[in-house]
Amino acid sequence: MKKEAKNKIPVKTPEHIRFAVLAADIACFTVRDDGKLCVRLVRVDRPPHFPGIPGLPGGLLDPKETAEEAAGRHLFTKANIRLARTYMEQLYTMSRVDRDPRGRVVSVAYLALVPWERLSAQEQAGDKQAWWEEIGKATRLAYDHDEILSIAVRRLRARARYTTILSRIMPLEFSLTELEEAFEKVLGMSIDKRNFRRKILSLEVLVKSDSVRSGGQHRPAQLWKFKNKGVEEIEVL
Amino acid sequence: MKKEAKNKIPVKTPEHIRFAVLAADIACFTVRDDGKLCVRLVRVDRPPHFPGIPGLPGGLLDPKETAEEAAGRHLFTKANIRLARTYMEQLYTMSRVDRDPRGRVVSVAYLALVPWERLSAQEQAGDKQAWWEEIGKATRLAYDHDEILSIAVRRLRARARYTTILSRIMPLEFSLTELEEAFEKVLGMSIDKRNFRRKILSLEVLVKSDSVRSGGQHRPAQLWKFKNKGVEEIEVL
DNA sequence: CCAAAAGTGTTTTTCCTACACCCATGT
DNA sequence: ACATGGGTGTAGGAAAAACACTTTTGG
Numbered sequence: 001m002k003k004e005a006k007n008k009i010p011v012k013t014p015e016h017i018r019f020a021v022l023a024a025d026i027a028c029f030t031v032r033d034d035g036k037l038c039v040r041l042v043r044v045d046r047p048p049h050f051p052g053i054p055g056l057p058g059g060l061l062d063p064k065e066t067a068e069e070a071a072g073r074h075l076f077t078k079a080n081i082r083l084a085r086t087y088m089e090q091l092y093t094m095s096r097v098d099r100d101p102r103g104r105v106v107s108v109a110y111l112a113l114v115p116w117e118r119l120s121a122q123e124q125a126g127d128k129q130a131w132w133e134e135i136g137k138a139t140r141l142a143y144d145h146d147e148i149l150s151i152a153v154r155r156l157r158a159r160a161r162y163t164t165i166l167s168r169i170m171p172l173e174f175s176l177t178e179l180e181e182a183f184e185k186v187l188g189m190s191i192d193k194r195n196f197r198r199k200i201l202s203l204e205v206l207v208k209s210d211s212v213r214s215g216g217q218h219r220p221a222q223l224w225k226f227k228n229k230g231v232e233e234i235e236v237l
Numbered sequence: 238m239k240k241e242a243k244n245k246i247p248v249k250t251p252e253h254i255r256f257a258v259l260a261a262d263i264a265c266f267t268v269r270d271d272g273k274l275c276v277r278l279v280r281v282d283r284p285p286h287f288p289g290i291p292g293l294p295g296g297l298l299d300p301k302e303t304a305e306e307a308a309g310r311h312l313f314t315k316a317n318i319r320l321a322r323t324y325m326e327q328l329y330t331m332s333r334v335d336r337d338p339r340g341r342v343v344s345v346a347y348l349a350l351v352p353w354e355r356l357s358a359q360e361q362a363g364d365k366q367a368w369w370e371e372i373g374k375a376t377r378l379a380y381d382h383d384e385i386l387s388i389a390v391r392r393l394r395a396r397a398r399y400t401t402i403l404s405r406i407m408p409l410e411f412s413l414t415e416l417e418e419a420f421e422k423v424l425g426m427s428i429d430k431r432n433f434r435r436k437i438l439s440l441e442v443l444v445k446s447d448s449v450r451s452g453g454q455h456r457p458a459q460l461w462k463f464k465n466k467g468v469e470e471i472e473v474l
Numbered sequence: 475c476c477a478a479a480a481g482t483g484t485t486t487t488t489c490c491t492a493c494a495c496c497c498a499t500g501t
Numbered sequence: 502a503c504a505t506g507g508g509t510g511t512a513g514g515a516a517a518a519a520c521a522c523t524t525t526t527g528g
């Protein structure tokens with residue numbers, strides 16, 4: 001019984017090994033209706049090191065939540081993006097000893113995607129606390145968030161090539177041209193229209209929607225949906 | 238000055254946010270000379286939950302080291318594998334609240350590779366504390382190490398297909414047959430000899446070595462090296 | 475009838491796959 | 502001389518890439 005007591009444990013973990021604070025940071029992307037690939041930034045105000053400069057949304061873990069739960073929570077409370085509409089996957093864990101000048105903070109970074117169409121008007125517009133920034137212009141961020149962002153963009157590009165991850169950045173219904181443009185914006189290259197359509201249709205991940213989009217003074221576009229709602233699968237493009 | 242004091246910080250982080258213990262676990266692979274893909278296991282002895290059962294090597298972070306440094310350190314102290322010979326990349330961070338029944342431990346898992354040829358005789362042989370286990374037989378591990386191992390194998394297979402990661406599991410010099418066998422063991426499939434040779438040579442990642450291997454009673458094999466020592470690159474196979 | 479984006483086929487080239495025999499060496 | 506793994510070439514099919522015109526609508 002004495003032995004059992006010895007083994008019960010870290011209700012009383014020794015002080016010296018509980019030196020770290022755990023955090024989660026989120027690189028949340030969307031393709032804005034002007035076609036720009038954007039990331040959600042927030043105003044970080046932690047003088048003297050980070051006085052009112054931009055950064056990724058994030059915050060500390062609670063003792064009873066996973067890193068992913070903390071990421072979803074802070075994405076909502078700090079950046080006003082609701083988890084229900086977003087896809088999230090773990091990206092990288094940042095553990096440099098001096099990454100936060102105030103003390104040892106280890107941060108689990110997440111990659112999130114949200115369809116622009118499903119954001120409320122207020123979420124789209126942004127304000128002084130949280131806003132959408134074009135990828136190229138999101139620079140000089142707080143902490144090591146430049147590095148997180150660069151890892152996130154690289155990962156997004158890689159996964160766009162061999163998974164259906166872009167289904168999580170598209171509206172529920174979209175034209176093939178819109179899907180092609182999402183690929184072009186994310187991959188930063190132009191794609192042949194006819195080859196793209198043949199390829200994406202041959203993968204059989206899309207189904208025709210009932211409706212068409214009757215936009216400007218031109219032929220209306222057939223709308224499509226992704227067949228498999230949530231998940232992703234291996235492919236190529 | 239008062240303001241400054243307020244911003245100095247987590248020399249005095251509040252107790253309640255320093256609830257977690259940080260750890261690193263390592264899935265370290267090699268291809269043994271019998272051709273088996275193996276993972277390094279250690280004996281975990283933490284009764285009552287894990288009394289002398291196998292697990293991945295790992296351990297806690299020190300306050301002044303990164304997760305990767307801790308991984309390298311524990312790989313050496315717990316599993317007797319020296320970092321100098323190993324390639325290591327971050328795999329996934331496990332943060333389930335109850336993953337360690339003794340208290341909240343968040344673990345950063347790493348994938349490591351080491352060439353069998355570069356291990357000492359003692360490291361190759363293993364003992365009661367640390368040994369090489371074939372992938373299929375490494376099961377019912379401590380904590381969530383089954384899950385880590387499964388993620389690691391999946392990742393290794395994926396990266397073998399589009400990077401030169403296998404350069405880190407091969408000896409410095411090797412025959413094309415040996416390289417082909419490494420691919421076959423890792424991917425768990427057989428590969429056509431002629432097609433493999435044509436493909437791998439067309440990628441121009443190998444250079445001929447000066448020497449040949451004069452093994453049994455047959456024609457000696459030309460030996461090859463990877464052109465770019467350390468790094469990896471995008472390819473296909 | 476004009477502007478603007480939607481939609482559609484064919485040809486060429488590249489890459490993957492399947493497949494069988496000769497070569498150099500040690501015993 | 503023979504057993505053993507090392508080494509090579511070709512032909513057919515599938516997928517990728519290059520490329521231009523017709524269709525449908527709104528103004």
